[in-house]
Amino acid sequence: xxxxxxxxxxxxxxxxxxxxxxxxxxxxxxxxxxxxxxxxxxxxxxxxxxxxxxxxxxxxxxxxxxxxxxxxxxxxxxxxxxxxxxxxxxxxxxxxxxxxxxxxxxxxxxxxxxxxxxxxxxxxxxxxxxxxxxxxxxxxxxxxxxxxxxxxxxxxx
Numbered sequence: 001x002x003x004x005x006x007x008x009x010x011x012x013x014x015x016x017x018x019x020x021x022x023x024x025x026x027x028x029x030x031x032x033x034x035x036x037x038x039x040x041x042x043x044x045x046x047x048x049x050x051x052x053x054x055x056x057x058x059x060x061x062x063x064x065x066x067x068x069x070x071x072x073x074x075x076x077x078x079x080x081x082x083x084x085x086x087x088x089x090x091x092x093x094x095x096x097x098x099x100x101x102x103x104x105x106x107x108x109x110x111x112x113x114x115x116x117x118x119x120x121x122x123x124x125x126x127x128x129x130x131x132x133x134x135x136x137x138x139x140x141x142x143x144x145x146x147x148x149x150x151x152x153x154x155x156x157x
Contacts (some may be wrong), residue, residue: 117146
């Protein structure tokens with residue numbers, strides 16, 4: 001994928017989300033084309049006053065459960081990665097959410113997707129009060145911002 005640039009989305013009038021080219025390359029690598037199973041991982045990055053940056057998206061691994069219409073990441077492995085990132089970056093790079101693929105061109109979150117990201121936000125002890133969910137379709141992305149009980153689709157800028 002040549003010349004990949006940051007993807008930008010508006011969170012509110014004075015704050016936005018940036019997704020790094022490095023994370024985008026991971027999404028593109030695991031698109032669910034040609035009968036592949038779903039794939040996914042976690043989102044890691046940094047929070048600043050005026051923006052949040054997703055710097056890294058983890059790749060799936062052999063301990064994840066996957067099929068044509070589901071993806072369940074291994075929580076223990078994901079937590080290990082979150083802990084390593086936290087320690088290696090002096091607490092600045094943090095867990096920001098989840099990503100996974102769908103086989104449809106223009107994806108939308110299923111009820112399972114919505115329940116999962118809400119439960120992650122509700123049940124996880126974090127310094128932030130939101131999470132992102134990214135669904136990678138075969139032609140486009142669905143970017144969601146979970147804050148409280150509300151999951152909002154973000155618009156690109």
